[in-house]
Amino acid sequence: MGLQGAATRERILHEGLDLLTETGLSGVTLGALAQHAAMSKSGLFAHFSSIEEVQIELLDHMAEVSAAKVVRPAMLAAAGLPRLKALVNNWLGWTTKAGLRGGCPVAAALFELDDAEGPVRAKVLAMEAYWRGLLTQLTRQAVELGHLRADLDASQFVWELCGIYLSHHVSRRFLRDPRSEKRAQAAFAAMLDRSRSSEEENR
Amino acid sequence: MGLQGAATRERILHEGLDLLTETGLSGVTLGALAQHAAMSKSGLFAHFSSIEEVQIELLDHMAEVSAAKVVRPAMLAAAGLPRLKALVNNWLGWTTKAGLRGGCPVAAALFELDDAEGPVRAKVLAMEAYWRGLLTQLTRQAVELGHLRADLDASQFVWELCGIYLSHHVSRRFLRDPRSEKRAQAAFAAMLDRSRSSEEENR
DNA sequence: CAATAGCACGACCGGTCGTGCTATTCTTTA
DNA sequence: TAAAGAATAGCACGACCGGTCGTGCTATTG
Known part of the structure; x- marks a missing residue:
């Protein structure tokens, strides 16, 4: 694969990511993708070996974008609660902040692929596992640093946090409620409130 | 439409409801539906004027089932917190309790139809609005009866409750986590804890 | 200048989608 | 029991799906 080929591949994935956020995995068809990339279906497909490979590479590309826009900036915050807060803040509505037109593809895929088997489901499952692992890790760190209650169940905390994310989505x-942002922030704040350790309670 | 026609229609909607919970709206195709109902595509289609009508009637049928299995039994509980608790309990995983093979079609549709326009989206939007309205109403009643804090924001409460439902789904x-039930119960209990009025705190 | 390799193209495959139109079979009723 | 009407099946359509194939253009290399 030469220079131009790689560039085209990049362009396909870049344009495709927008499509993915707007329509979900099922909307990423070769025809629609070709239209977005302004090239023929066959010309586009020459870069991949199956539509599943396209979907998986799009998910990989999404992971790179979210790592750059969501995770890395948050890691600059001080360890413990500040870092966790920063991550959650970047997470909520991250696609919009990243300039994408639609919503989080993983959230959509969690409902789209709940029954389907195969490599795409496995990919989404791995990404979701990684993400929840990261959240759990930062939560545990906040506990260790005394920012959150010592007896806090980190897994349960993350499970409820994901609920806030989904409700926000x-x-x-879907509901197109302009108060979504406020609702999510309030929910997160309330969850932190009852998770804070006593010596941190009035700050 | 004669007697037998009505019976067949009923059968189609009954079989179709299982299909809907398993595959979501996009999986409810005329072919798949005909196979489930053991009849020809065209014979089945003669009962409807479009696939959208099929989808809307399926959603209506689902609403009837959930009214019978989720709402009405909960209404027998004492007004206020007991009734709210009963409703949430029946709500979580209600499709399984109703003998359906898949998950809640509305929850799936909230992610499937977030961009699509048209009557099906409108139908789901109306159903979701009705449902949140019902939850809000019961929450307000629990506040009025002193079971929950007087200054509780009922809308926010319901918003977070929906997050628990989605995370449970x-x-x-998708994750197929056997602890889902426990997680959801714990989350709901924690939310009630911080919403209870002071005179009810130690019960 | 000729040979090669990368890249994109249009045409086409079998299959499924929703949706008509027409024919046949069943049920009901006069 | 025969006519009427409802219920179902058969069949064809255009659009789109994922995917294959042969062709031509362009740029590099020998």
């Missing part, structure tokens, strides 16, 4: 994308 | 259907 629905509220924003 | 994902946890159960």
Whole structure:
């Protein structure tokens, strides 16, 4: 694969990411993708070996973008609660902040692929596992540093945090409620409130 | 439409509801539906004027089932917090309790139809609005009866409750985590804890 | 200048989608 | 029991799906 080929591949994935956020995995067809990349279906498909490979590479590309826009900036914050807060803040509505037109593809895929088997589901499962692992890790660190209660169940904390994220997604994308942002922030604040350690309570 | 026609229609909607919970709206195709109902595509289609009508009637049928299995039994509980608790309990994982093979179609549709326009989206939006309205109403009643804090924001409460429901859906259907039930119960209990009025705190 | 390799193209495959139109079979009723 | 009407099946359509194939253009290399 030469220079131009690699560039085209990049362009396909870049344009495709927008499509993915707007329509979900099922909307990423060769025809639609070709139209977005302004090239023929066959010309586009020459870069991949199956539509599943396209989907998986798009998910990989999304992971790179979110790592750059969501995770890395948050890691600059001080360890413990500040870092966790920063990550959650960057996470909520991250696609919009990243200049994408639609919503989080992983959130959509969690509902789209709940029954389907195969490599795409496995990919999404791995990404979700990684993400929840990261959240759990930062939560545990906040506990260790005394920012959160010592007896806090980190897994449960993350499980509820994901609920806030999903409710925010629905509220924003389906219900189109302008108060989505406030609701999510309030929910997160309330969850932190009852998770804080006593010596940190009045700050 | 004669007697037998009505019976067949009923059968189609009944079989179709299982299909809907398993595959979501996009999986409810005329072919798949005909196979489930053991009849020809065209014979089945003669009962409807468009696939959208099929989808809307399926959603209506789902609403009837959930009214019978989720709402009405909960209404027998004492007004206020007991009734709210009963409703949430029946709500979580209600499709399984109703003998359906898949997950809640509305939850799936909230992610499937976030961009699509048209009557099906409108139908789901109306159903979701009705449902959140019902939850809000019961929450307000619990406040009025002194079971929950007087200064509780009922809308925010319901918003967070929906987050628990969505996280439960994902946890159960996509992640296939056997602890889903416990997680959801714990989250709901924690939310009630910080919403209870002071005179009810130690019960 | 000729040979090669990378890249994109249009045409086409079998299959499924929603949706008409027409024919046949069943049920009901006069 | 025969006519009427409802219920179902058969069949064809255009659009789109993922995917293959042969062709031509362009740029590099010998």
